[in-house]
Amino acid sequence: xxxxxxxxxxxxxxxxxxxxxxxxxxxxxxxxxxxxxxxxxxxxxxxxxxxxxxxxxxxxxxxxxxxxxxxxxxxxxxxxxxxxxxxxxxxxxxxxxxxxxxxxxxxxxxxxxxxxxxxxxxxxxxxxxxxxxxxxxxxxxxxxxxxxxxxxxxxxxxxxxxxxxxxxxxxxxxxxxxxxxxxxxxxxxxxxxxxxxxxxxxxxxxxxxxxxxxxxxxxxxxxxxxxxxxxxxxxxxxxxxxxxxxxxxxxxxxxxxxxxxxxxxxxxxxxxxxxxxxxxxxxxxxxxxxxxxxxxxxxxxxxxxxxxxxxxxxxxxxxxxxxxxxxxxxxxxxxxxxxxxxxxxxxxxxxxxxxxxxxxxxxxxxxxxxxxxxxxxxxxxxxxxxxxxxxxxxxxxxxxxxxxxxxxxxxxxxxxxxxxxxxxxxxxxxxxxxxxxxxxx
Numbered sequence: 417x418x419x420x421x422x423x424x425x426x427x428x429x430x431x432x433x434x435x436x437x438x439x440x441x442x443x444x445x446x447x448x449x450x451x452x453x454x455x456x457x458x459x460x461x462x463x464x465x466x467x468x469x470x471x472x473x474x475x476x477x478x479x480x481x482x483x484x485x486x487x488x489x490x491x492x493x494x495x496x497x498x499x500x501x502x503x504x505x506x507x508x509x510x511x512x513x514x515x516x517x518x519x520x521x522x523x524x525x526x527x528x529x530x531x532x533x534x535x536x537x538x539x540x541x542x543x544x545x546x547x548x549x550x551x552x553x554x555x556x557x558x559x560x561x562x563x564x565x566x567x568x569x570x571x572x573x574x575x576x577x578x579x580x581x582x583x584x585x586x587x588x589x590x591x592x593x594x595x596x597x598x599x600x601x602x603x604x605x606x607x608x609x610x611x612x613x614x615x616x617x618x619x620x621x622x623x624x625x626x627x628x629x630x631x632x633x634x635x636x637x638x639x640x641x642x643x644x645x646x647x648x649x650x651x652x653x654x655x656x657x658x659x660x661x662x663x664x665x666x667x668x669x670x671x672x673x674x675x676x677x678x679x680x681x682x683x684x685x686x687x688x689x690x691x692x693x694x695x696x697x698x699x700x701x702x703x704x705x706x707x708x709x710x711x712x713x714x715x716x717x718x719x720x721x722x723x724x725x726x727x728x729x730x731x732x733x734x735x736x737x738x739x740x741x742x743x744x745x746x747x748x749x750x751x752x753x754x755x756x757x758x759x760x761x762x763x764x765x766x767x768x769x770x771x772x773x774x775x776x777x778x779x780x781x782x783x784x785x786x787x788x789x790x791x792x793x794x795x796x797x798x799x800x801x802x803x804x805x806x807x808x809x810x811x812x813x814x815x816x817x818x819x820x821x822x823x824x825x826x827x828x829x830x831x832x833x834x835x836x837x838x839x840x841x842x843x844x845x846x847x848x849x850x851x852x853x854x855x856x857x
Contacts (some may be wrong), residue, residue: 418534418535419441419442419443419494419534420442420443420534420535420536420537421442421443421444421445421527421531421534421535421536421537422439422442422443422444422445422536422537422538422539423445423446423447423499423520423523423524423527423536423537423538423539424436424444424445424446424450424539425450425520425538425539425540425541425542425545426450426453426454426516426520427540427541427542427815428539428540428541428559429450429454429467429468429471430454430457430464430467430468431467431541431559431562431785431786431787431815432467432559432561432562432785432786432787433466433467433468433470433471433474433787434470434474435559435561436471436474436475436490436496437474437490437492438561439492439494440492440493440494441492441493441494442494443487443494443495443496443497444490444494444495444496444497445496445497445498445499445523445524445527446475446496446497446498446499447498447499447501447519447520447523447524448498448499448500448501449501449516449519449520449523450516450520451475451498452516453516454468454471454472455468458472463785463787463788463791466791467787475496478490478496484496484497484498485497485498485500499523499526499527501519501520501522501523501526505522505525505526506518506521506522506525506552517542517545517548520538520540520545521538521545521548521549521552521554524536524538524549524554525552525553525554528553528554528555535555536554536555537555537556537557538554538555538556538557539556539557539558539559540556540558540559541558541559541815541816541820542814542815546558558820559820562785562786562787562820562825563819563820564819564820564824564825564828565819566808566818566819566824569824569827569828570606570609570827570828570831570838571838571839571840572608572609572610572655572837572838572839572840573609573610573611573612573652573655573839573840574605574609574610574611574612575611575612575614576601576611576612576613576614577614577615577616578601578613578614578615578616579598579615579616579617580615580616580617580618580621581598582598582599582601582613583613583615583621583622583623585598586623586625586634586635586636587623587636590635590636591628591631591633591634591635591636592625592633592634592635593632593633594627594632594633594634595632599633599634602625602627602634605627606627606831606832607627607629607831607832607833607834607836607837608626608627608628608629608659608665608834608836608837608838609626609627610624610625610626610627610637610655610658610839611624611625611626611627611634612624612651613625623636623637624636624637624651624654624655625637626655626658629834630664630834637654637655637658638658638661638662639654639657639658640657640661643657643661643681643684643685643688644684644685644687644688644692644737645684645737646680646681646684646737648681649677649843649845650843650845652672652676652839652840652841652842652843653676653677653681653841653845655839656668656670656677656678656681656839656841657681657685659837659838659839660681660682660685660803661685661688661689662837663689663695663801664835665801665835665836665837666796666800666801666802666835666836667793667801667802667803667804667826667830667833667835667836667837668682668801668802668803668804668836668837668838668839669781669803669804669805669823669826669827669830669836669837669838669839670682670803670804670805670806670838670839670841671805671806671807671808671823671827671838671839671840671841672807672840672841672842672844673807673809673810673844674807674810674844674846674850675844675845675846675847675850676841676842676843676844676845677841677845678779678805678806678807678841679729679730679733679777679779679805680733680736680737682777682779682803682805683699683701683730683733683734683737683777684737685775685803686699686701686775686777686803687699687737687738689775689801690757690758690775691752691757695775696773696774696775696799696800696801697757697773697774698756698757698758698759698773698774698775699757699758699759699774699775699776699777700759700760700761700771700774700775700776700777701727701730701758701759701760701761701776701777701779702760702761702762702763702776702777702778702779703727703729703730703762703763703778703779703780704762704763704780704781704783704784704788705762705763727760727762729779730760730779731749731760734749734758735749738752763778763784763788763792770795770797771795771796771797771800772797772798772799772800773797773798773799773800774797774800774801775800775801775803776796776800776801776802776803777802777803777805778792778802778803778804778805779805779806780805780806781804781805781806781821781822781823782806782807782808782810782811782816782818782821782822782823782824783806783811783812783813783816783821784821784822784823785813785816785821785822786820786821786822786825786826787822788822789804789822789823789825789826790822793826804823804826806821806823808821808823808824
């Protein structure tokens with residue numbers, strides 16, 4: 417494979433400060449304006465600020481080994497250098513948009529012209545940046561280290577036509593060891609994957625089994641009549657509850673469009689595990705605050721008052737569940753919040769913590785970058801369960817899509833891990849109108 421030169425955009429580094437170490441034996445060019453843009457973020461007390469500071473540390477350690485102007489060799493085999501481009505020098509002189517973006521484009525354009533025999537690639541997570549690069553004859557790609565093939569993403573279940581005797585055997589014995597000859601069709605499955613079984617000779621003879629990596633067997637779906645006063649309304653929700661209420665499964669990811677019950681099911685399971693069974697000392701519900709693109713510090717009021725607009729969907733679900741379970745309704749919810757048994761936070765405030773003995777729900781996880789998801793999951797302490805919910809087709813972060821967001825990324829990376837389970841919820845249950853809106857609009 418021929419060596420390439422990669423010109424790296426600011427948004428790549430903000431999403432993954434270690435990106436410069438992921439280009440193998442290829443050379444890396446960082447336009448100086450990228451360093452200047454990162455400098456603007458270094459004081460931010462959020463994930464972007466952490467990324468900017470981390471990159472500064474990495475580049476400073478590299479600087480000590482040689483001249484960044486001439487280029488410094490990396491352990492991975494390539495080199496890294498800073499390009500001093502400070503003005504726009506492109507054929508299309510009247511380009512609008514960000515001046516910094518155009519300087520980066522100018523840098524990539526010049527490097528391309530200076531290296532006619534070496535492939536030069538601009539790496540950016542900004543779609544419009546890649547389009548402009550293409551118009552200028554510059555090869556451009558997204559940051560592929562975080563990108564997965566969403567069309568082939570693990571759904572958490574799959575239909576399987578099988579002999580009726582296998583279905584009968586599983587229900588008679590309550591499990592079918594994976595080393596049993598009859599279990600051959602299940603051996604290709606991932607840990608905690610479900611199979612929707614249908615008798616090849618009788619379509620009415622059906623069942624659902626899960627690959628239990630702890631017992632190394634295919635086991636019948638565990639069904640619950642009621643979980644904190646609510647019941648599963650479809651097969652997807654039944655499978656989700658099986659994973660949510662299994663204490664051995666420490667990471668659960670739930671995907672689905674609005675109204676499929678992702679957050680409601682997760683909160684109901686958390687209430688059961690914290691308040692009824694006492695498995696965890698606290699339920700922590702967190703959401704990223706991406707929709708308006710700014711930190712809650714810009715909003716007036718106390719921290720709780722600032723959080724309320726972002727967290728209202730969580731409070732709505734809590735109020736609904738507690739109202740159905742106890743007549744004290746809203747007062748009961750306030751009591752639980754004040755006691756700390758239930759904690760609702762902006763995601764900004766749980767980063768950096770070590771969190772043991774808790775049931776954590778990260779809602780709207782599709783708005784997180786892979787690096788942010790890694791940061792959050794790596795903070796999980798002993799005997800903690802974390803549930804990630806989201807809709808990969810409703811992303812507010814401008815540099816992400818269904819293939820490179822943190823939720824899709826973690827589903828793909830953890831699909832073979834025994835402690836993780838995943839379900840895509842396909843059927844909306846909010847209302848007939850809500851379902852129609854989700855499908856038609």
